[in-house]
Amino acid sequence: MKRKIVFLSLFLILSISGVSAQSKDLPQSIISKTAVIRGYHVQQELKEMNKGELLELYIERIKVLVKILPHIALATKPGVTLTDLGIPNNADNKKALASQDESCTKFLESTVEFQRTMVPYSDTRNLINAILFYENIMKSLHEFDSN
Template sequence: MKSKIIFLSVLFFLTTAAVSAQAKNAPRSIISTTALIRKYHDQKELSGMQKGELLELYIERIKVLVKTLPYIALVTKPGVTMADLGIPDDGDHKKILDNQAVGTSTFLDTTVEFQRKMMPYSDKGNLIAAILFYENTLKSLHEFNELNEM
């Protein structure tokens, strides 16, 4: 009985190590796969929302823009990897991509903290206008992508 427990424990640790190693070597997306908008809104719909809901939409759109705009000369959609673009998937390029991800994350943490503290003081109409502006910018990225594919 004791040998079965030891055997299963060793098997579990080896399986965990193998899965972990595969995850580290898996190609990473240049644009974060979390850089997606679930739904676009119109002014009437936004006007019916509470300020707290608007603030969350505002922050979500900022996150998507920050995770997308710096890369549009390379790619405009999440899920595209360096290998997909012909960029060597070597240690130097991985390190640069990792450093960029850390920098983006740090920037977003600071920005979201600022937004949560300061934006509740903004005018609801200005918040709605900003959300619509951000959404139009994101829609323009889709148009950019379509033009780029021609």
């Protein structure tokens, strides 16, 4: 019985280390796979939501736009990799992409903190207009991608 437990433990450890070693070689997505929204809204829908729900939608849209806009010359949808675009997947390019991702994450952390502190004081009408504006930008990105 002890041998089976030891064998299974070793097998699991080796399997996990093998999987994590392989993931380092996989090409990294240029745009984070989390850069998606759950759906678009119309003004009437937004008017029926409370300010807390609107704030969450507003923050979600900011996050998506911050993750996409710096990369629109390369891609506008999550999942596209350097390899997909014919860009060498070398150490320098991986490092540049990782550095950009790290900077974006830090920026978003401070921005979201600011939004959660200040936006509750905003006029609900302005918040709704901002959400609709961000959604229009995202719709425009889909049109940009189809050209």
